[in-house]
Amino acid sequence: MARLTLSGLKKVYNGKQVLHGIDAEISDGQFVVIVGPSGCGKSTLLRMIAGLENITEGEIALDGRRLNGLDPADRGCAMVFQNYALCPHMTVRQNIAYPLKISGVAKEEQNRRVADVAAILDLSQYLDRRPAQLSGGQRQRVAMGRAIIREPGVFLFDEPLSNLDAKLRVSMRIEIKRLHKRLGATSIFVTHDQVEAMTMADVLIVMNGGVVEQIGSPVEIYDEPSSTFVAGFMGAPAMNLMPSTVRRGRTVLDAAPEAALQLPFAQLVDGQALTLGIRPEDIVASHDPGSDGLLAIVELVEELGGNRVAYCSLAEQQLAVVLPKSFNVANGGVLYLTFPENALHGFDATSGKRLAKAAIEQLRLVPA
């Protein structure tokens, strides 16, 4: 069992508050990814769980046991660092066995467990090499071995893949997930890479500016972002966010006042500003002027191989549209764009918070 509870966690560095009360509940065996832009406090949060940073306020508990103030080694957590953090003068064997050596495990037992871990991580033939003689991926596996051998309740990963090249990153991603399935230990993985976040997480925690923006499964977060920040951060290309205003019961895109979206719900009042969002792959594009779509000029086309992204301008509004490979489009061309009702997201213009789904799904595009 390893259930981690974070309650009201705050962190102040030299008078500057970097975490503003983090609450989260991480169940046993979950693979949780904390994602957010640089400086959002995700690594600080992880280091607080690890015991490498003091907790200014709040509490961290593992299975109900308060971790605040405990030494890093006594928390039942193991950490994998971004730069591998291996001792350069020790061999792979010595690096992996180091936690056991410190806790006074007998030499034979050390050797047996190192052999087991090396077999899991495919490191058996490198045991007598030093870290300098290994590739980046192998070093990261050694770092993972050093964490695994302690048989911790919680694994903490601090951007462990960001020093690897793109191809290796993908294979290590799969390897870490496979390892998680095999060991079943609660894992917390910090990254700024949304692809890593989406592909690895059972539960995603999206952070921004020292607060948790949203907690949920990757699909939930992608389909129902709780704020314009989450909507813009998760997904590539990012969700299109369009400033709009309520006029006579309809939502009018500020960029295209000639068209309006019918708004039959009550909580929006005339003159209220809101932000409409739509994923680039949800926009329907057509070459047909009679398609009832809004006219947009294609400014740039990005080829992705399987499909292409057209960056368009709808008056002042910039929009990204994902198009199938078969859809011919050229720079400077014209597209007619329609926004399917069920793909639209609504956010409050001031707070950026999501508007209730029930309200949004009834939006309808009608001529003004």
Next chain:
Amino acid sequence: MTTDALYAPARSHVAPRNRARGKAGIRWNTAAGHVVMVVLSIICLFPVYWMIVSSFRPANAIFETTLWPSAASLDNYVHALKAIPIGTMLLNTFLVSAIVTVVQLFTGLLAAYAFARWRFPFDKAIYTLIALTWLVPFQVVMIPNYRLVADLGLLDSLAALILPHFAGALAVLMLAQAMRSFPTEVIEAARMDGAKSWRILWEVMAPNLRGTIASLAILLFISTWNEYFWPLLLSRTPESSVVQIGIQMFITSEGTAWGPLMAASTLASLPILLIYVVLQRQVIQSFMKSGIR
């Protein structure tokens, strides 16, 4: 246009000549540089050479100015070995230098770890004070140190030569600097594994600071070996003194015994010369690292 016409042919002739002169110029610069370095090396090495050569000159030919002794002899060495217990003195010097080096490295590592890794009240002020002690000349602390050693009843003992050097600013500053640039993640990983400060210092940091520690050891050993004034103040008997004092014993009110003096000096210099020969690269690096000379 007129000037162009005038200068054009001349320029075309001059250009290749300049290029040729350019190449030759570089050769001349290199040659001149080498000449200067050779002259400087001779100036530096000549006294050492003269010391060795003079140590082989017989007493009646000690003031000879030939580059090679007309009749080489080992008389000066025999005399030097008989006149003073040079073996004991060399051993003393070695012991003092080795113990000072080891102990100062040890205390330096402990202090440097504290300054590099811990935050405690007045840490920066204490660090600055230690740095400032490096700027205080020996002559200023000479008398207080003497009084202390005398009060401890250690006059005329090797312990007195070693004790004031148990800790030194250079070791603390150099090691703290090296430790500050040590990757924090490696230390944090060791902490996560359960290592406490003592283990982190000796098992994680020290093995990776071998370069700095070796440089520092060389510097400390050489500077302790060459020390003269402090032993001169404390020593009363040759048996409890260092070889530098032994050399001085050949300068008496009746005159200077140049031959044995040169022989003793040669013997005293041999271990250091050996260090220079064997560890040439490390010695140069250590001087460069510490910013000395």
